[in-house]
Amino acid sequence: MALSKEKMNFLEKKAYNIRKHIIEACINHGDGHAGSSLSCTDILAVLYMDIMKLDVDNPKSKDRDYFILSAGHKCLALYGTLVEKGFESASIMDTYNQLDTPIPGHPDRDKFRGVDFSTGSLGHGLPLACGLAKGLKLRNQSNKVYVLMGDGEQGEGSIWEAAAYASHNKLDNIIAFIDKNGLQINGTTKDVLNTNSLKERYEAFGWEVKEINGHDVKEIHETVSSAPFTQGKPSLIIANTVKGKGLSFAENNLSYHHWDPGEEEANIAREELSKIGKRWHSE
Amino acid sequence: MNRIDPRKTFETTLLELGKSNENILAVSCDSAKGAGMSSFINEFPDRYIEVGISEQNGVGICSGLSQVDFIPIIAVITPFLTMRAYEQIRTDIGYINANVKLVGSGGGLAYSTLGFTHEAIEDIAVMRTIPNMTILCPGDGYEVDQALRLAIEHEGPVYIRMPRHGLLPIRAAENRNIEIGKSETIVEGDDVLILATGTMVREAVDAAKELEASGIKAKVESFMTVKPIDMEKLVDLCKSYEHIFTVEEHSKTAGFGSSVAEILISEKDMGQVHILGVEEGSTRVGPYREILEVYGLTGEGIAKSIKEKLK
Ligand SMILES: Cc1ncc(C[n+]2csc(CCOP(=O)(O)OP(=O)(O)O)c2C)c(N)n1
Ligand SMILES: [Mg+2]
Numbered sequence: 001m002a003l004s005k006e007k008m009n010f011l012e013k014k015a016y017n018i019r020k021h022i023i024e025a026c027i028n029h030g031d032g033h034a035g036s037s038l039s040c041t042d043i044l045a046v047l048y049m050d051i052m053k054l055d056v057d058n059p060k061s062k063d064r065d066y067f068i069l070s071a072g073h074k075c076l077a078l079y080g081t082l083v084e085k086g087f088e089s090a091s092i093m094d095t096y097n098q099l100d101t102p103i104p105g106h107p108d109r110d111k112f113r114g115v116d117f118s119t120g121s122l123g124h125g126l127p128l129a130c131g132l133a134k135g136l137k138l139r140n141q142s143n144k145v146y147v148l149m150g151d152g153e154q155g156e157g158s159i160w161e162a163a164a165y166a167s168h169n170k171l172d173n174i175i176a177f178i179d180k181n182g183l184q185i186n187g188t189t190k191d192v193l194n195t196n197s198l199k200e201r202y203e204a205f206g207w208e209v210k211e212i213n214g215h216d217v218k219e220i221h222e223t224v225s226s227a228p229f230t231q232g233k234p235s236l237i238i239a240n241t242v243k244g245k246g247l248s249f250a251e252n253n254l255s256y257h258h259w260d261p262g263e264e265e266a267n268i269a270r271e272e273l274s275k276i277g278k279r280w281h282s283e
Numbered sequence: 284m285n286r287i288d289p290r291k292t293f294e295t296t297l298l299e300l301g302k303s304n305e306n307i308l309a310v311s312c313d314s315a316k317g318a319g320m321s322s323f324i325n326e327f328p329d330r331y332i333e334v335g336i337s338e339q340n341g342v343g344i345c346s347g348l349s350q351v352d353f354i355p356i357i358a359v360i361t362p363f364l365t366m367r368a369y370e371q372i373r374t375d376i377g378y379i380n381a382n383v384k385l386v387g388s389g390g391g392l393a394y395s396t397l398g399f400t401h402e403a404i405e406d407i408a409v410m411r412t413i414p415n416m417t418i419l420c421p422g423d424g425y426e427v428d429q430a431l432r433l434a435i436e437h438e439g440p441v442y443i444r445m446p447r448h449g450l451l452p453i454r455a456a457e458n459r460n461i462e463i464g465k466s467e468t469i470v471e472g473d474d475v476l477i478l479a480t481g482t483m484v485r486e487a488v489d490a491a492k493e494l495e496a497s498g499i500k501a502k503v504e505s506f507m508t509v510k511p512i513d514m515e516k517l518v519d520l521c522k523s524y525e526h527i528f529t530v531e532e533h534s535k536t537a538g539f540g541s542s543v544a545e546i547l548i549s550e551k552d553m554g555q556v557h558i559l560g561v562e563e564g565s566t567r568v569g570p571y572r573e574i575l576e577v578y579g580l581t582g583e584g585i586a587k588s589i590k591e592k593l594k
Contacts, residue, residue, distance in 0.1 A: 031396075072400065097396050099569030099577070105397035108566065120400030121363060122336055152313060155335035185313045186333060192313055193335025 003221050007050065011217040013280050014084050015045035019246045020273055021080030021093050026259050027266045029096040032105070034259035035244040037077035039181040039214070040148055043239055044081040046220045047146055056086045059114045065143050066132055068117050070125020071150035071179065072106040073258075079103045079112070087114040123156025125149055126176065130162045133171040133234075144227075148177040152184025155193045160205070163234075167206025172228035175235045176207075179214065181243035185257055198238055207236045214239025248272060286449025287424035293386075293445065294319035296428045297356070300435055301327055307435065308332055308348060310357040312341045318358030318388045318445075342368040345383040346375035354382055354435060358445075360394070361387035361403030365442070369409055376440045377413035384434045390420065390444035391482065391532030392561070395574040399566045403444075408537035410442045411510055417463060418510040420444045420481030420539075423453045426507050429461045437463055446482050448571050453484050453505065466513040472500035475589060476524040476554065478517075480506045480539045483530040486575075489582025494589060501589070509539050514546055521547055524554040528589055532580060535560040559588055 003011075018041045026032040047067065048054070055061040069078050076096075083090050088102075092112075095101040102111040106120025117128055129147040136143050149159065166174055178198060182188055189195045199209045208229035212219045220239070227235040243257075244250030247269055250259065261269065301307050301323050309320045310332045324331040332348070334341040338359055345355040357364070364387055365372070376383050387406055394401035410418050417437060421430040427445070434441040454469055461467065469484060470491045479487035484505040491501040504520060506512065521527055527547075529540035540558030547553045561578050568574070575581050579588055 097570070099567075099573045101568060104568040105394075106400050108398050108568075110566070111568075118398070118400065120398055121367070152336050155313070155337040155340075157337060157339060184336065185317070186311060186315050192333055193337070 003218050008218055011045055011049055011221070014049045015042045015217065016276060016280070017084050018045055018077060018080035020277075021083060021090070022076040023247065023269050023273060025076055025093050025096040027261050027269065028094065029098065031258055031260040032076050032096065033073040033257065034076070034247065035183075035250055035253070035256035036071065036150070037074045038245045038247060038250070039241040039243045040074050040177075040179045041077050041080075041245065042215045042217055043148065043177055043179070043220055044077050046217050046224065048081045048085050050221065051224050052146065053143070054085065059087065062141075063143065066116055066145045068125045068128050068145070068147040069107060069119050070147055071122060071153050072119030074148070074150075074179070075103070075105070075107045078107055078115070082112065082114045085114070088112070122150070122153040123158040126159045126162035126166070129174050129176065130165050130169070130171060133166070133173045134169055136173060137171070143173070145174050146177070147174065148179060150184070151178055151180045151182065151189050151195045151198070152192065154178065154195050154198060163202060163205040163207065166234040170232045171234050172230070172232050175224060175227045175237070177237050177239055179241050180238050181241045183243045183252070183254055183257070187254065202236045206233065208233045209236045209238060211238045211240065214241035215245055246272070246276070284451055286451055289421070289424065289427045289446045289450055290317075290319040292424045292427045293431060294322050296431045298322040298326060300431065301330070304354065304435065305330075306352060306354045308353050308355045310334065310341055310345055310348075310355045312336055312338050312357070312359050312363070314359060314388065317360075318386065320358060338363045339368045339371050342371040343375055346371070346379070346381045349381040349383050354384065356384040356386060358386035358388050360401060361390055361406050361444070362401065365403070365406040365409055373413050377415050380415045380439050382438055383440050385440065385442045387442065387444050389447040392571065392574050392578070393447035395569060395571045398568055404532075404534040404561045404565070406444060407509055407531070407533050407539055411537070411542060413440070415439050416510060417441045417508065418444070419463070419507055420509055421446065421507055422481045422484040422505070423450045425452065425456045425459060426461065430507065433461070433463050444481060450482070451485050453488065461507060464508050464511050464513055466516050467505045467507070468502065469505050470501065470503035472502040474500045475502070475593065476520060476527045477501050477503045477530060477585070477589075478506060478527065478543060479503060479530040480509055482532050483580065486580060486582045486585055487530050490585035490589065493582060493586035497590065499590070499593065506539065509542065512542055512546065517543065517546060518550050521550070521553045526592060527554045527556045528559055528585070528592075529556065530559045530580070530585055532575075533560050534563045536563045557592055559585060
């Protein structure tokens with residue numbers, strides 16, 4: 001199904017709005033995982049705005065598709081997305097880093113409507129997805145389970161235990177993403193623990209894998225829409241991304257894994273945002 | 284008074300120890316900087332073992348390294364070390380008495396803005412069950428430095444629970460004498476006994492000041508070593524007080540207070556134990572000092588709890 005120009009524009013605008021939420025939260029309320037959140041923004045925008053079956057008025061609806069943010073530190077992107085989808089009002093972003101905020105530094109399912117699992121400890125997402133997907137199959141339900149992981153996160157053994165389980169059990173209702181930005185905390189993934197053969201590894205584990213540009217909403221949309229890629233196999237989308245995407249000085253920069261902006265950076269960030277935003281303000 | 288950044292102290296001491304003992308290795312699971320290992324790694328790149336985000340693997344690797352006489356120090360955000368790799372720590376470190384030093388980056392509520400995945404209010408509880416494990420909970424800059432030195436001197440597994448936020452000194456360094464397994468009297472007083480560990484010692488000192496203003500004289504005893512606990516001193520002290528308060532930045536379940544209670548229960552004529560800490564399963568989030576207030580774990584909060592009990 002080809003993506004119309006209008007739809008593409010809509011998705012890009014939503015992604016822009018989410019980026020703005022991420023950046024403003026850090027500027028206004030200090031330290032957040034900006035780099036990590038900005039690299040998965042376009043994927044979340046496409047999933048939540050046009051792919052997943054969701055009911056904003058009934059977030060626990062039995063018909064919904066599930067999303068698990070395995071790399072929970074990317075939560076600012078999730079919060080921004082849920083706000084843009086209408087789960088909460090934008091003012092919630094102003095509680096970030098404050099006492100009893102519903103939007104802590106990692107997502108908590110008991111604090112924010114629309115969050116299905118409390119994540120933040122890496123390597124939990126794929127096992128959770130397997131359990132959900134298996135349960136849905138046992139119940140003869142056709143809901144999909146989306147899960148987003150980091151590339152550094154692939155170091156966790158639990159992911160590989162789950163990867164084997166998913167294919168063994170033919171869980172083709174799992175659609176996993178790896179946000180492959182090439183960086184983690186101590187350095188590039190290449191230096192820390194090489195992840196260059198992820199495609200081959202997952203294929204050897206019985207998955208069907210596609211590799212895309214994780215910032216091209218059209219490509220993201222087309223690829224997710226075609227999942228499961230093969231009947232009876234779990235699908236993996238390796239999304240090549242740029243950590244810190246949309247914040248020039250943070251792009252591909254190890255120092256912006258998390259970000260506590262000073263005044264100068266805040267000004268540059270806002271200038272850059274408003275330049276990009278002109279595209280829609282003139283509409 | 285200036286607060287000391289515990290990570291900087293850790294970093295300086297680690298570098299110094301690394302210079303005098305070439306068996307020391309820094310093992311990291313993709314979190315070297317946050318753990319205060321950067322200076323060591325820059326100085327001794329060959330003694331830096333990076334395992335990526337794989338904590339269970341990291342602990343197993345440490346056990347293996349220790350078998351050829353290296354002294355691996357592995358530092359990881361606390362839950363991912365003590366809980367994720369619990370069974371590896373138990374089987375591959377504890378039971379075989381491996382000479383590995385485990386450092387929990389950010390004990391207790393240190394990561395209070397990051398939510399319950401990163402907070403660590405169960406680490407003392409789980410580490411306490413591991414045979415041969417020594418548990419050190421430093422509460423100021425001096426103790427961070429000493430804990431690391433003592434851990435390296437000690438042959439066998441040691442768990443160091445690292446604070447993360449700026450620390451005020453518990454007392455002047457020249458008046459101190461710290462040994463593994465020995466508690467230390469910080470404030471003298473006859474009316475109530477406060478037993479505290481780690482970051483809560485300094486808060487207990489503040490509480491004692493507040494109590495004094497209300498005419499209550501509290502004795503504050505510091506337990507940087509939670510295991511093996513100073514049993515002799517503990518039993519001796521607890522005979523002389525009607526009310527004993529334990530304070531920890533940890534769940535009230537199975538932590539420092541519980542370990543005190545376990546000992547006192549089989550002794551005669553002991554005072555009554557009251558455990559101050561965090562309610563099991565609490566998930567409040569927010570800035571660190573505010574969260575300590577919420578749980579009544581500031582000097583003021585501790586004094587208030589004590590006054591209420593004594594009423
Ligand atoms: C089990 C566990 N270990 C360590 C961490 C600390 N940590 C948070 S993010 C991160 C790096 C993640 O890198 P990657 O998966 O590549 O995600 P990115 O930030 O690059 O998007 C680490 C080590 C954690 N949250 N959970
Ligand atoms: Mg990455």
